[in-house]
Amino acid sequence: MLHVNAVSKTFLGGQPVHALREVSLQVAAGETVALVGPSGSGKTTLLRLIACHLTPDSGDLTVDGQRVPRPSTAAGAAFRRRMVGVLLQDLGLIEMDTALANVMLPLRLAGVGRRDAARRAHLQLQKRGLDHRSDAPVNTLSGGQRQRVALARALACEPPLVLADEPTSNLDADQASQAVSDLLAQAREHRAVLIATHDPEVWTRCDRVLHLDDGRITPHG
Numbered sequence: 001m002l003h004v005n006a007v008s009k010t011f012l013g014g015q016p017v018h019a020l021r022e023v024s025l026q027v028a029a030g031e032t033v034a035l036v037g038p039s040g041s042g043k044t045t046l047l048r049l050i051a052c053h054l055t056p057d058s059g060d061l062t063v064d065g066q067r068v069p070r071p072s073t074a075a076g077a078a079f080r081r082r083m084v085g086v087l088l089q090d091l092g093l094i095e096m097d098t099a100l101a102n103v104m105l106p107l108r109l110a111g112v113g114r115r116d117a118a119r120r121a122h123l124q125l126q127k128r129g130l131d132h133r134s135d136a137p138v139n140t141l142s143g144g145q146r147q148r149v150a151l152a153r154a155l156a157c158e159p160p161l162v163l164a165d166e167p168t169s170n171l172d173a174d175q176a177s178q179a180v181s182d183l184l185a186q187a188r189e190h191r192a193v194l195i196a197t198h199d200p201e202v203w204t205r206c207d208r209v210l211h212l213d214d215g216r217i218t219p220h221g
């Protein structure tokens with residue numbers, strides 16, 4: 001599903017930072033993979049490249065056979081809507097809008113009619129025990145509820161690939177366990193799931209662990 005082939009990324013401006021150095025990896029449909037490594041090792045950069053938020057300096061990335069396009073193109077916008085569901089550390093929710101409106105947004109942007117988008121968004125919220133809060137503005141929800149809304153939104157268009165960056169970092173133990181279960185359940189729907197994490201609760205439950213150190217994939221100790 002996901003193929004990353006010899007991808008490098010250096011940030012310029014001041015001292016160059018070699019964030020990724022010829023990184024290659026694959027994640028199959030139905031597989032859950034944890035990406036672990038010290039702070040600054042390149043985990044978020046790799047997720048942002050796969051999510052079509054950044055362009056690599058060299059190498060190539062494909063998702064479901066489609067090459068990840070350049071971010072600032074129409075193809076890039078379409079890729080982000082349809083191919084990849086992303087749960088970032090900053091959830092990026094629209095605070096004043098309702099949970100339902102937040103989850104409907106990617107569906108509406110993908111051209112789904114209002115009624116169908118509302119039905120599908122409701123279903124995503126219902127799966128996460130949030131149907132009773134669907135009309136609540138996001139800024140009135142708890143941290144765990146907000147994260148479930150963000151995951152509902154990431155999955156609304158039923159993408160083949162799901163990416164999550166430190167999905168348990170702001171949650172208590174119960175919420176974290178529930179969030180991980182929800183992410184891992186996506187693999188049973190034949191999605192590929194890649195999670196950047198420091199949390200053993202996450203990586204011990206994944207099928208495979210990849211270790212990133214100083215921008216390189218290393219054998220996991």
Ligand SMILES: Nc1ncnc2c1ncn2[C@@H]1O[C@H](COP(=O)(O)OP(=O)(O)OP(=O)(O)O)[C@@H](O)[C@H]1O
Nearest residue numbers: 011012017019037038039040041042043044045046
């Ligand atoms: N936009 C940017 N401009 C310059 N340097 C950047 C930029 N984004 C990331 N970096 C640098 O690239 C390196 C990798 O950062 P990245 O955020 O990918 O690490 P990480 O493994 O996700 O870290 P953490 O676990 O702390 O979130 C770091 O040295 C970081 O400072």
